[in-house]
Amino acid sequence: MPLASDAASLKRALAIAIPIAVVLILIPYVVPPYHAYLLSSGLTYAIAGLGFNLLLGYTGLLSFGHAAYFGMGAYAVAFLVKYFKIASMEAFVVGGVAAAAIVAAVFGFVCVRYTRIFFSILALALSMVLWSLFLKFYWVTGGSDGLRVPTPTLLGGLIGNPEDKMDFLSGPYYYFVLVLFFLAVAVMWVIVNSPFGKALQAIRDNETRAEFVGVQVRKYRWIAFVVSGAFTGLAGALWVPANGLITPDFVYWTFSGKIVFFAVLGGFRTFAGPVIGAVVFNYLEYFAVASTDYWQLVLGTVLVFLVMAMPTGIVGTLGRLALKLRSAS
Amino acid sequence: MSLLETHKLRKHFGFLHAVDDVDFIVEQGEVLALIGSNGAGKTTLVNVISGLLRADGGQILFHGTDLTHLSVYDRIRAGIARSFQIVNLFDHLTSYDNIALPIFSREGKTRRLTSLADKDGAVRQEALEVLNQYGLESKRNVLAGVLSQGERKLLDVAVAHALHPRLLFLDEPTSGVSTREKAPIMDIITSVVRSGGITAVIIEHDMDVVFKYSDRIVVMHQGTILAQGTPDEIRRNEQVSMTLLGAPALT
Numbered sequence: 001m002p003l004a005s006d007a008a009s010l011k012r013a014l015a016i017a018i019p020i021a022v023v024l025i026l027i028p029y030v031v032p033p034y035h036a037y038l039l040s041s042g043l044t045y046a047i048a049g050l051g052f053n054l055l056l057g058y059t060g061l062l063s064f065g066h067a068a069y070f071g072m073g074a075y076a077v078a079f080l081v082k083y084f085k086i087a088s089m090e091a092f093v094v095g096g097v098a099a100a101a102i103v104a105a106v107f108g109f110v111c112v113r114y115t116r117i118f119f120s121i122l123a124l125a126l127s128m129v130l131w132s133l134f135l136k137f138y139w140v141t142g143g144s145d146g147l148r149v150p151t152p153t154l155l156g157g158l159i160g161n162p163e164d165k166m167d168f169l170s171g172p173y174y175y176f177v178l179v180l181f182f183l184a185v186a187v188m189w190v191i192v193n194s195p196f197g198k199a200l201q202a203i204r205d206n207e208t209r210a211e212f213v214g215v216q217v218r219k220y221r222w223i224a225f226v227v228s229g230a231f232t233g234l235a236g237a238l239w240v241p242a243n244g245l246i247t248p249d250f251v252y253w254t255f256s257g258k259i260v261f262f263a264v265l266g267g268f269r270t271f272a273g274p275v276i277g278a279v280v281f282n283y284l285e286y287f288a289v290a291s292t293d294y295w296q297l298v299l300g301t302v303l304v305f306l307v308m309a310m311p312t313g314i315v316g317t318l319g320r321l322a323l324k325l326r327s328a329s
Numbered sequence: 330m331s332l333l334e335t336h337k338l339r340k341h342f343g344f345l346h347a348v349d350d351v352d353f354i355v356e357q358g359e360v361l362a363l364i365g366s367n368g369a370g371k372t373t374l375v376n377v378i379s380g381l382l383r384a385d386g387g388q389i390l391f392h393g394t395d396l397t398h399l400s401v402y403d404r405i406r407a408g409i410a411r412s413f414q415i416v417n418l419f420d421h422l423t424s425y426d427n428i429a430l431p432i433f434s435r436e437g438k439t440r441r442l443t444s445l446a447d448k449d450g451a452v453r454q455e456a457l458e459v460l461n462q463y464g465l466e467s468k469r470n471v472l473a474g475v476l477s478q479g480e481r482k483l484l485d486v487a488v489a490h491a492l493h494p495r496l497l498f499l500d501e502p503t504s505g506v507s508t509r510e511k512a513p514i515m516d517i518i519t520s521v522v523r524s525g526g527i528t529a530v531i532i533e534h535d536m537d538v539v540f541k542y543s544d545r546i547v548v549m550h551q552g553t554i555l556a557q558g559t560p561d562e563i564r565r566n567e568q569v570s571m572t573l574l575g576a577p578a579l580t
Binding site for chain 1: 379381401402405406410411413417418419420421422426429430431433434435438439440441442443444445446447449488489491492
């Protein structure tokens with residue numbers, strides 16, 4: 001980040017972030033409950049996008065297996081319900097993040113020994129191993145039927161047992177997700193602007209040189225992998241109580257593709273790109289599914305258009321347009 | 330005790346003996362030029378000493394400590410740094426970040442996830458001083474990828490220098506830059522190196538640069554050391570002149 005313009009760039013970022021935050025806070029009062037719920041789903045996806053992009057945008061590693069950590073976070077919540085009779089959302093968050101981080105630590109240990117396509121395929125293969133475990137160990141995981149997750153209690157039981165689930169999801173639960181979304185954005189912003197974050201960007205740009213300035217490349221990649229998995233696990237843990245069910249479909253490779261889609265749609269070369277991409281994707285998918293039976297065709301066409309016409313994604317394209325407008329005026 | 334000694338250091342690529350039982354010595358505080366024709370083994374020797382390539386045999390002693398089987402990371406911690414023949418920078422980071430990173434690394438701060446890099450006043454001040462020493466302070470907010478070749482060469486050396494090494498290898502610091510730019514670049518590099526008391530080994534093809542800026546010269550040929558001595562001794566060495574220039578020495 002440029003030194004001379006530190007204060008200016010922070011001001012610019014706040015000038016964009018504060019109005020967005022205000023709009024997000026007011027959303028449940030101005031849109032129908034279902035749309036507030038839809039937005040909260042988009043925000044949980046956005047947390048997954050943030051985690052994913054720590055690897056792709058900042059470390060230069062494209063993971064085709066991030067559904068594993070999303071699914072692990074969600075299954076951990078389901079296990080807490082089924083085997084420990086826990087209904088506290090705070091416990092779900094801790095359990096989901098911890099479980100995803102542990103799986104990411106193990107998978108990451110193997111994956112970060114490789115880069116480029118080898119890394120991507122290994123991440124995919126390991127996620128499919130996890131998928132098959134969730135599918136085949138049905139006496140533990142419910143197999144293809146999955147596991148149900150009832151509506152949780154919030155704030156240590158202060159808020160819970162709602163009469164109408166949609167009111168709960170579009171009200172208290174929406175704000176619970178929103179607070180964790182803000183926290184996730186803030187924490188990730190600090191990480192990518194920390195000395196560690198700079199080291200990751202150095203690894204992305206030039207692995208050999210990074211090694212020759214004393215960065216322990218493999219170790220740092222592994223840490224990034226674990227942090228990325230933990231963020232994605234948080235997203236899974238937040239998403240599953242709203243959905244009410246977790247099945248192996250959310251650990252399958254197609255869901256990993258969805259997370260890649262978030263980053264490509266929003267633009268993985270910017271911090272905000274995957275966040276915007278996740279929210280937009282969620283709406284896009286909702287409207288495509290509601291409009292046609294061939295919704296995959298719609299999403300596929302959008303992806304082809306993006307890659308060809310907007311390779312820097314929504315945020316990258318908007319940034320370029322803003323730059324053009326500024327230089328023209 | 331010499332700062333660096335290699336004993337019978339060997340690196341073979343199949344039938345090619347790139348470095349063949351080389352005994353190479355670098356004394357504390359000197360600026361040594363490593364010269365030789367293309368394929369003589371200069372860069373391979375530096376690659377093996379710096380850890381980019383694994384030695385097939387022999388020993389590397391740095392201040393008496395055996396580095397032969399240590400990782401690049403451990404060699405850097407011991408005090409060896411290097412620049413590269415083909416500029417090796419972090420192209421999507423600013424010049425400032427390129428310099429700040431090795432400082433963070435040297436101070437063991439790259440493990441920090443929860444503090445903002447730009448808020449570290451000590452690192453910031455030192456990084457700006459290094460940029461200033463290399464005449465790059467006005468480029469501090471410019472991405473390394475868009476600097477001119479001469480600026481990139483300087484930044485490449487500055488990145489290695491920011492590690493505060495005891496021994497700095499500079500692999501062709503003026504390659505790819507115009508003849509007019511060579512002297513200013515070498516002036517800056519040697520002035521920074523000498524004022525910092527850093528021992529430097531410079532691989533260079535330009536004999537004017539070699540004779541002007543080095544205290545001692547080592548000549549390599551076909552993976553072995555052909556000759557070594559002061560610039561005057563090398564200038565008068567018939568064998569070196571015949572091997573490198575194909576002509577007898579000028580006396």
